[in-house]
Amino acid sequence: MTDVILATEGVSKQFGKFIALNNISVAFERGKLAAIIGPNGAGKSTYFNILSGAYPPTGGRLLYRGRDVTGLPQHRFAHIGIAKSFQITNIFPKLSAFENVRVAVQARHRRYDLWTARESLTEVNDRARELLTMVGLDRMDDRAAEDAAHGEQRALEIAMALASEPDLLLLDEPTAGMSPEETQVMMRLIVKLSETRTVILVEHKMKLVMGICERIVVLHHGELLADGTPAEVRSNTDVKRVYLGQEKS
Amino acid sequence: MSGPGATILGFGARHRVGAAALFLAVFPWLMPYEALAVNILVLGLYAVGFNLLFGYTGLLSFGHSAFLGAGAYGCGIALVHFQIPWFGAIVIGVALATAIAVVMGYLAIRTRGIYFAMVTLALSQCVYYAFYQAVGLTGGENGLRGINLSEIGVLTLKVDFLNPTVKYYLILAFVVFALWLLSRILASPFGAVLEAIRENESRARACGYNVERTKLLAFVLSGAFCGLAGTLSALHLSIVPIETLHYTTSGQAVMMALLGGMGTFFGPFVGAAAYLLLGDVFTVLTSHWQLVLGIVFVSFVLFFPKGIWGSLLVWAGRR
Numbered sequence: 001m002t003d004v005i006l007a008t009e010g011v012s013k014q015f016g017k018f019i020a021l022n023n024i025s026v027a028f029e030r031g032k033l034a035a036i037i038g039p040n041g042a043g044k045s046t047y048f049n050i051l052s053g054a055y056p057p058t059g060g061r062l063l064y065r066g067r068d069v070t071g072l073p074q075h076r077f078a079h080i081g082i083a084k085s086f087q088i089t090n091i092f093p094k095l096s097a098f099e100n101v102r103v104a105v106q107a108r109h110r111r112y113d114l115w116t117a118r119e120s121l122t123e124v125n126d127r128a129r130e131l132l133t134m135v136g137l138d139r140m141d142d143r144a145a146e147d148a149a150h151g152e153q154r155a156l157e158i159a160m161a162l163a164s165e166p167d168l169l170l171l172d173e174p175t176a177g178m179s180p181e182e183t184q185v186m187m188r189l190i191v192k193l194s195e196t197r198t199v200i201l202v203e204h205k206m207k208l209v210m211g212i213c214e215r216i217v218v219l220h221h222g223e224l225l226a227d228g229t230p231a232e233v234r235s236n237t238d239v240k241r242v243y244l245g246q247e248k249s
Numbered sequence: 250m251s252g253p254g255a256t257i258l259g260f261g262a263r264h265r266v267g268a269a270a271l272f273l274a275v276f277p278w279l280m281p282y283e284a285l286a287v288n289i290l291v292l293g294l295y296a297v298g299f300n301l302l303f304g305y306t307g308l309l310s311f312g313h314s315a316f317l318g319a320g321a322y323g324c325g326i327a328l329v330h331f332q333i334p335w336f337g338a339i340v341i342g343v344a345l346a347t348a349i350a351v352v353m354g355y356l357a358i359r360t361r362g363i364y365f366a367m368v369t370l371a372l373s374q375c376v377y378y379a380f381y382q383a384v385g386l387t388g389g390e391n392g393l394r395g396i397n398l399s400e401i402g403v404l405t406l407k408v409d410f411l412n413p414t415v416k417y418y419l420i421l422a423f424v425v426f427a428l429w430l431l432s433r434i435l436a437s438p439f440g441a442v443l444e445a446i447r448e449n450e451s452r453a454r455a456c457g458y459n460v461e462r463t464k465l466l467a468f469v470l471s472g473a474f475c476g477l478a479g480t481l482s483a484l485h486l487s488i489v490p491i492e493t494l495h496y497t498t499s500g501q502a503v504m505m506a507l508l509g510g511m512g513t514f515f516g517p518f519v520g521a522a523a524y525l526l527l528g529d530v531f532t533v534l535t536s537h538w539q540l541v542l543g544i545v546f547v548s549f550v551l552f553f554p555k556g557i558w559g560s561l562l563v564w565a566g567r568r
Binding site: 052073074075076077078079083084086090091092093094099102104106107108110111112113114115116118119121124160161163164 | 433438439440441452463
């Protein structure tokens with residue numbers, strides 16, 4: 001049996017009478033770069049929010065390394081090794097880029113330290129600088145995060161997600177709103193990150209993920225439409241009908 | 250920038266509490282009379298304590314009079330009814346304010362924004378009525394009278410607490426100690442979490458912070474500092490007026506913080522000083538002094554949203 005890091009078993013989500021997700025069972029393997037795709041309204045974001053613990057499913061279970069983590073409080077997800085980035089840029093706007101990452105790094109050990117001076121935590125500060133360098137933002141650490149360009153803010157968010165040293169990184173449309181150049185930079189970064197940890201990303205644009213992912217999960221109208229390698233998904237007739245036909249590719 | 254001005258500014262930035270202590274040590278000579286200087290110390294601490302929650306954590310409470318009042322009453326009752334020495338009375342006052350903050354905070358942090366303001370307001374009104382009704386202990390609407398401290402023991406010394414200068418420096422010692430504690434807390438990793446929560450709660454949660462627990466801790470700390478301000482006010486005034494617990498006192502904290510500059514360390518203290526000085530000057534000139542204060546307040550909110558201190562910092566940084 002392959003090594004499963006995160007799995008959903010018959011997960012459903014209802015908002016009132018609307019069924020956003022219906023009975024989704026997927027097991028994500030450790031170390032494999034996976035993508036969740038689907039047209040608008042397919043339930044991708046809902047599924048992402050369930051995987052990342054933003055809200056609990058109305059049915060089914062979420063398993064992390066075989067352990068049932070359904071309904072675990074959101075802040076605990078970072079502690080057990082799951083980090084996420086948001087679809088809409090989600091940073092601490094008034095704080096400097098460095099401080100954004102530093103606060104995220106500090107969350108691993110110093111959540112209730114009321115006494116030590118921040119400057120003296122060299123380990124935390126060094127790691128924060130390292131992460132900024134890793135995502136290519138080493139030159140903007142003093143600027144307020146809100147003044148950064150859109151692509152830089154997205155990269156900053158990834159640095160913050162990495163700060164918890166996660167085994168599993170969940171990215172919600174990491175290239176949303178990016179220029180083609182920024183998108184290329186981001187995709188290269190994602191591939192690099194996936195070499196040392198498991199990455200699952202939600203993506204709207206199918207073409208982007210086909211070349212780099214080892215595993216594609218396709219959702220449509222809240223149902224699991226296809227699940228397999230890019231080649232398998234590409235040849236799947238259901239997928240061709242609802243997705244590829246639409247994009248004419 | 251160079252020269253002595255820059256040196257002073259640099260010192261002030263690095264040792265902000267030391268710089269404040271130096272300034273406050275000569276402060277009484279800049280004031281028309283010492284009682285006003287003590288008032289500024291006490292309400293300054295109250296506003297700074299309030300700002301821990303308002304300016305740094307981003308939670309607007311309309312119930313902080315409960316902590317100022319609980320501190321004052323706790324200290325006063327310990328002195329008047331139980332003849333507890335002054336230092337013990339301060340500890341009791343702070344403990345009472347802290348305990349009330351735990352309960353109020355536990356109930357209020359489940360809500361956000363305007364609801365949070367309303368819940369804290371409602372809970373502080375409950376505290377008001379509890380103290381108002383307990384006439385035997387608190388003196389009810391007449392306030393708590395009979396706090397008379399004349400000669401008190403400080404460590405091994407006996408000092409004359411009726412001497413305004415002695416009183417000022419004794420209270421100053423507590424205020425500087427509290428400012429130093431606050432400064433450390435704000436410069437600590439925990440202080441960073443508070444700002445992170447103010448900036449973006451869901452992001453802080455995703456980073457792995459228990460937002461509710463952090464907010465509660467900030468609420469309780471803020472209550473404790475305001476409680477300390479309350480105990481000092483009881484010692485200073487020798488009476489605890491029931492108005493200390495009134496919701497207008499909560500509003501005062503908001504006004505002072507906004508006037509001086511929320512989210513800056515000294516802003517609220519400067520705001521308290523400006524508030525009391527303006528009041529002091531204009532009560533002599535007109536009985537409508539609150540109108541003047543209102544106009545000043547509104548113009549600051551409209552034209553200097555960073556407040557007096559916040560605008561000064563921006564101006565100093567630009568040069």
